[in-house]
Amino acid sequence: MDQPIGVIDSGVGGLTVAKEIMRQLPKEKIIYVGDTKRCPYGPRKEEEVLQYTWEMAHYLLKHHHIKMLVIACNTATAIALDEIKATLDIPVIGVIQPGARTAIKVTNNQHIGVIGTINTIKSEAYKEALLSLKAGLTVQSLACPLLVPFVESGTFLDQTAEAVVKDSLEPMKETGIDTLILGCTHYPILKEPIQRFMGSDVSIISSGDETAREASTILSYKGLLNTSKETPVHTFYTTGQQQNFQNIARDWFGYLPGKVETVSLEHIYQQ
Structure with missing residues (x-):
């Protein structure tokens, strides 16, 4: 075919x-x-x-x-x-169900974070997908509206990525999650600065x-x-x-x- x-x-x-x-x-x-x-x-x-x-x-x-x-x-x-x-x-x-399945496989403390666009977070699609697959999870969600325009602009190629990631993800930093779903397919392009900001003890999941x-x-x-x-x-x-x-x-x-x-x-x- x-x-x-x-x-x-x-x-x-x-x-x-x-x-x-x-x-x-x-x-x-x-x-x-x-x-x-x-x-x-x-x-x-x-x-x-x-x-x-x-x-x-x-x-x-x-x-x-x-x-x-x-x-x-x-x-x-x-x-x-x-x-x-x-x-x-x-x-x-x-891309939501595949991402949710991967996160559930990876998490140890059953505390999963999700970052995404305003509409994705508002829909609670990831939270619903995660809880439908495994009850009892704690899910933290955060909208990061600055990240997509930043990636689309092409300026992620320079060091300003670190500052934009820090500004966007600061509320997620001390939540106790051990797994973070990149709930937007633009975000893996920023995976390295996101990993550096969140720390090596947090697993970063993209659904690709x-x-x-x-x-x-x-x-x-x-x-x-x-x-x-x-x-x-x-x-x-x-x-x-x-x-x-x-x-x-x-x-x-x-x-x-x-x-x-x-x-x-x-x-x-x-x-």
């Missing part, structure tokens, strides 16, 4: 998930859409997030005939996953690894894995500034793993 996997995000954050899918499923072709023009989704109205997520999904279905959709954005997962999953006839996975594993399991079960011997050619679409997206992608992957193009999504899908 040589159809591609579609990966969507509010911007560059989903590259952290795409990278892990490419590592675990090297034969699979990725078509990525990052809505950098309208990023961040975190503070937006829920109906806007739902509309934008549908626009990305509809574009991939119509123009690239994807066989699976990965919603690699925590805000979009929290708000849109259930509706899109119930509507489409292809597998659709998000577990999400890729789930994608692999589902594709295998449904007989949808790509068996072609050809090397896949990936394509990355951004709705915003192409050069900035390219720079961040190159820094995150260590190389540019495919072509980067600009796409317009506004009004491509109307509910």
Whole structure:
């Protein structure tokens, strides 16, 4: 099945998930859409997030005939996953359940922290996912609205990351957590300064690894894995500034793993 996997995000954050899918499923072709023009989704109205997520999904279905959709954005997962999953006839996975499962495996003191966008934290999607998997956990949640715009700007490449991370995570520092879920796919790009600030005794969890594993399991079960011997050619679409997206992608992957193009999504899908 040589159809591609579609990966969507509010911007560059989903590259952290795409990278892990490419590592675990090297034969699979990725078509990525990052809505950098309208990023961040975190503070937006829920109906806007739902509309934008549908626009990305509809574009991939119509123009690239994807066989699976990965919603690699925590805000979009929290708000849109259930509706899109119930509507489409292809597998659709998000990043919240995989992240929650990983955190439960790792924690020793059953005290888990979650950082995310305003909408993700407000939805309590992680708290609900964690407690549905294991009762009795203590869950601390913190919205960090400064981090996504910081990553999207590309300035995370300099040392100001330390200051922004400190300002954002200060309330989480003395809570007693031993595990911290990066509840936004942009945050792993800042994993090193986050780890330094929180200390080596706190395990930092990003959902890319577990999400890729789930994608692999589902594709295998449904007989949808790509068996072609050809090397896949990936394509990355951004709705915003192409050069900035390219720079961040190159820094995150260590190389540019495919072509980067600009796409317009506004009004491509109307509910």
